[in-house]
Amino acid sequence: MEMKKIGVIGAGMMGSEIALAFAMGGYEVSLKDETLALATKGKENMSKSLERFIKKGKLAEGDKNKILERIKPIDNYEAIRDAIFIIEAVFENFTVKQNVFSTLDNICRDDCIFATNTSSISITKLATSVKRERLGRFLGVHFFSPASVMKLVEVIPSLDTDGEIVTSVMDLLRSIGKEPIQVKDVVGFAVNRIFHAMLIEACRLLEEEVATPEDIDKACKLGLGHPMGPYELMDVLNNKLNLEVQEILFDSYGERFRPRPNLKQRVNANHLGRVTGRGWYNYNK
Numbered sequence: 001m002e003m004k005k006i007g008v009i010g011a012g013m014m015g016s017e018i019a020l021a022f023a024m025g026g027y028e029v030s031l032k033d034e035t036l037a038l039a040t041k042g043k044e045n046m047s048k049s050l051e052r053f054i055k056k057g058k059l060a061e062g063d064k065n066k067i068l069e070r071i072k073p074i075d076n077y078e079a080i081r082d083a084i085f086i087i088e089a090v091f092e093n094f095t096v097k098q099n100v101f102s103t104l105d106n107i108c109r110d111d112c113i114f115a116t117n118t119s120s121i122s123i124t125k126l127a128t129s130v131k132r133e134r135l136g137r138f139l140g141v142h143f144f145s146p147a148s149v150m151k152l153v154e155v156i157p158s159l160d161t162d163g164e165i166v167t168s169v170m171d172l173l174r175s176i177g178k179e180p181i182q183v184k185d186v187v188g189f190a191v192n193r194i195f196h197a198m199l200i201e202a203c204r205l206l207e208e209e210v211a212t213p214e215d216i217d218k219a220c221k222l223g224l225g226h227p228m229g230p231y232e233l234m235d236v237l238n239n240k241l242n243l244e245v246q247e248i249l250f251d252s253y254g255e256r257f258r259p260r261p262n263l264k265q266r267v268n269a270n271h272l273g274r275v276t277g278r279g280w281y282n283y284n285k
């Protein structure tokens with residue numbers, strides 16, 4: 001299937017990086033946010049991401065503008081009426097996402113595929129936002145941050161997604177250099193379940209005074225080959241978000257995902273990580 005025109009809804013951290021990943025792969029991308037100023041800010045952030053690629057020698061200076069020219073910030077749905085693939089990356093809230101999809105459903109062409117980048121909402125439940133005729137063309141496409149760099153994408157069919165659509169979307173993702181994996185529509189999909197099981201165990205090691213955060217990070221980097229340790233990662237991601245995800249996993253899977261008291265304590269103290277200058281580590285020193 002020819003899918004040259006892509007729409008991305010939500011120009012925040014994920015949406016702007018997803019738009020960039022498609023533009024780097026040669027696609028024309030319309031990037032929508034609630035205002036043109038927000039969509040344009042998303043594009044400005046992409047410019048900064050491209051500078052990082054250039055600095056690392058992964059992109060020629062001359063290609064930067066060519067990539068940016070493929071991205072059009074917008075604040076209305078008209079410009080994506082003829083898109084063939086649309087990814088939603090707005091706030092993680094069912095009603096907000098539902099409104100976006102039901103609006104898109106009335107505007108977009110019948111053969112347009114809808115994807116959501118949700119981390120925690122059931123794909124099958126979100127699919128109820130569109131009319132029955134489009135159910136086969138609705139699925140989850142879960143990118144990892146920063147989406148222009150991270151190769152993995154979890155592709156999550158709903159109960160009603162057509163197999164052919166899953167194959168087309170996986171091919172589309174491969175065409176921009178990603179490595180998609182197909183995952184069932186379960187809470188946390190695959191990666192967040194493995195990841196948070198590890199974070200929770202890291203918190204237990206600290207509670208039991210088995211080792212310090214520095215040494216646990218060192219253990220994961222030098223013993224397991226991880227590029228970052230769990231404490232460094234928790235601080236980059238934001239401890240409030242880490243706690244929220246673990247509460248969602250705990251609701252679904254019970255004890256094995258119960259958030260540890262030491263994480264709750266960090267959140268109560270506003271030690272959220274790099275964003276507040278203090279998390280498991282102190283960045284104000």
Ligand SMILES: NC(=O)c1ccc[n+]([C@@H]2O[C@H](COP(=O)([O-])OP(=O)(O)OC[C@H]3O[C@@H](n4cnc5c(N)ncnc54)[C@H](O)[C@@H]3O)[C@@H](O)[C@H]2O)c1
Pocket residue numbers: 009010011012013014015032033034038088089090091092093096100117118119120142143144145
């Ligand atoms: N942050 C992560 O690491 C991560 C990873 C994978 C998936 N996700 C998921 O991606 C989605 C976006 O997360 P984020 O971190 O980019 O959030 P964010 O808050 O940075 O960005 C959300 C953007 O959506 C915009 N928006 C809200 N309502 C809108 C509407 N009706 N129409 C158009 N734009 C609208 C906001 O103005 C904002 O710019 C969430 O569903 C989240 O769960 C996040």
